[in-house]
Amino acid sequence: MALVNEHFLKLPGSYLFSDIAKKVNSFKVTHPKDDVIRLGIGDVTRPLPQACIEAMHRAVQEMADEATFHGYGPEQGYDFLIDAILKNDYEPRGVHLSRSEIFISDGAKSDTGNIGELLRWDNSMGITDPVYPVYADSNIMCGRAGVLEENGRWSNITYLPCNEQNGFIPSVPESRIDLLYLCYPNNPTGVTLTHEQLKAWVDYALDNDTLIVFDAAYEAFITEENVPHSIYEIKGAKKCAIEIRSYSKTAGFTGLRCGYTVVPKELTAATFSGDRVALNKLWHRRQCTKFNGTSYITQRAAEAIYTPEGKKQVRENIDYYMRNAALIREGLQQAGLKVYGGVNAPYIWLKTPEGMGSWHFFEQMLYEAHVVGTPGVGFGPSGEGYMRLTAFGTYEDCVEAVARIRKWLE
Ligand SMILES: *Cc1c(COP(=O)(O)O)cnc(C)c1O
Secondary structure: OOOOOOHHHHOOOOOHHHHHHHHHHHHHHOOOOOOOOOOOOOOOOOOOOOHHHHHHHHHHHHOOOOOOOOOOOOOOOOOOHHHHHHHHHHHHHHOOOOHHHHHEEEOHHHHHHHHHHOOOOOOOEEEEOOOOHHHHHHHHHOOOOEEEEOOOEEEEEEEEEEEOOOOOOOOOOOOOOOOEEEOOOHHHHHHOOOOOOOHHHHHHHHHOOOEEEEOOOOOOOOOOOOOOOHHHHHOOOOOOOOEEOOOHHHHOOOOOEEEEEEEEOEEEEEEOOOEEHHHHHHHHHHHHHHHHOOOOOOOOHHHOOOOOOHHHHHHHHHHHHHHHHHHHHHHHHHHOOOOEEOOOOOOEEEOHHHOOOOHHHHHHHHHHHHHEEEEHHHHOOOOOOOEEEOOOHHHHHHHHHHHHHHHHHH
């Protein structure tokens, strides 16, 4: 008899986006003539940069010829892509890493979900609240999160509330935590940390021997000067942090699948008897066993992001989304709503008026304005009373959505 991993049974039954889809579908059944604008799911809409398309065509041709065919590649990725990452994403920011510290992945979700395998199940852990749900869910699956309590929180997770009072910037906890997930620029709040604010977290981690998993999936959307693009811009971070990046939102790779994870050589965790073990070695071993690399064609597409044309095309797409973000942000502000984010991230986090619940506001906005957002409470208990809108739609849809919301609120 195969016994199941019963931790899976503790996971909340339905997934946020399927609940949203159900509600939108029932609206459509009763209102077949009304069109709905979706500013809910965080998926991009702009096509891939032309430089990536051309690189993939060339790579396909190579695969068609015996002389240039590629079979299994290195599990940790091809040097041509790793070198482009080191040269473009890190060296200009004064961060020096070696090739073997970069692991090419099939996207950030897999690695953020899998990285916990390197650590014992009984480490203490913390997440900011609200946040991308993968951090909690992947830890629930291995038993590290404990049990769900009546207040909607997991018994072994320390929640770091992000709310209006603290400007959505959590302060470092008073107690120590073994494993901590940070995501900046943040999904869903769209807020990010300045150099000083991120330094406070690195210092906390160094003082408390905490491992930080830093999800930088939205790094490319940063517009302000004093906002670090990498946690390694902070002194000492190589000793305490893993950084995870993705080409999904940066370059429209959500359907193509590529990202990377940085595990510095200096980064260690302890054995039960107190010896220190390099996590780079463990992650390398894990990837060699369970991952056979991102496809050659995809890695060539990712490499093309770093060419002069690729950079220009990526910038154009990001500028397109950030113009949407500014439009939504300003439009809703003028409508009298309190809004956050949208400056260094493609997300707008809005406070529901008069303390209305997230799901209540969601339904009202759907039925009155025919606009779909994501209820904030879906990202954690502190998201109650908020709604996330994404800037990933078309400009025309964003204009129309803002006009409809304003009309509805007036
Ligand atoms: C979209 C997203 C990811 C997932 O990216 P993939 O590379 O597509 O797996 C990771 N982290 C955050 C915070 C995201 O919003």
